[in-house]
Amino acid sequence: MTLKAIQPPAPPATAEAVDTRFLESLVGYNARRTALAVIEVFMQEMAQYDFRPVDFSVASTIAHNPGITSRQLCAVLGVLPPNLVGLIKQLEQRGLIERQPHATDRRATGLHATREGAALIKRAETTAQALELRAASRLTAAERKTLITLLQKVYLAP
Amino acid sequence: MTLKAIQPPAPPATAEAVDTRFLESLVGYNARRTALAVIEVFMQEMAQYDFRPVDFSVASTIAHNPGITSRQLCAVLGVLPPNLVGLIKQLEQRGLIERQPHATDRRATGLHATREGAALIKRAETTAQALELRAASRLTAAERKTLITLLQKVYLAP
């Protein structure tokens, strides 16, 4: 069977007039576009701390949860264990975090922010919050709150 | 200078009680988590059509914009030209789209869905819409509309 195109004399889509209404009706498409847009700004700002998004989320979570294990970090951040090893190693080499023997489980290691790490993470978090307001500058504070609530309704477990 | 951890006798964070409140206050973090959650379901459902998310968005956009060029697709979907080549090639080999000489620019190629392609894409779109309602099942119709509006406010250019 030959596969003929439907519209031989098709209306040429000009660069400005591409119809993307269908994709824009999907939550997933819009969430992805938003994430990419926000994360792009985030990456630029976090570069001053030598943090990529994943480094920041790991470091921040350690700072807020002293003694957390690698396994817990993996579970909560959705990172696979082999991919976390290098991240932890780098943060440790930079002197931002420290490993300490786990209290009850000698297989595990408790992760802690150093004094210097905690200070840097605190500054990065302040930058992230300022940046957040800029990235979502087209939203009112109430809209921003609504947006986050709705997003969490979608991805948080039933 | 030695870098000492802040809390030697730190409260051990248990798996269930990891504090992620800071990350959850950021739009980017929540948008990313949502996108990943929705796209995971999307991938599973689209596998029956042999579509990954990017294949679906390319095919659907071609179907809705007969005669669109590769360059236009790249611009609107955020795909780099070298990475689009293989996608187009596969869709063409599957008989879902067809290349036709561009009306006015002999460098360019107009992309068109074939009759078979249009039918498959139509079915995939119907599946996507059904899936959409399931993925965002914790949202009312009004909330879903609000969510999409707010997301677009964030990522659409000023």
Add this chain to the structure above:
DNA sequence: TATTGTTATACTCTATAACTATA
């Protein structure tokens, strides 16, 4: 000179298998 489509290639991110030491 600039743009479309293309090839080749590098880099990053993510995923899988398997090992060790402890539980």
Add this chain to the structure above:
DNA sequence: TATAGTTATAGAGTATAACAATA
């Protein structure tokens, strides 16, 4: 037997450089 952490490696996704044909 199962789990925490690790190594090595494979695969997918994304990025840059450079080219021929055409504008």
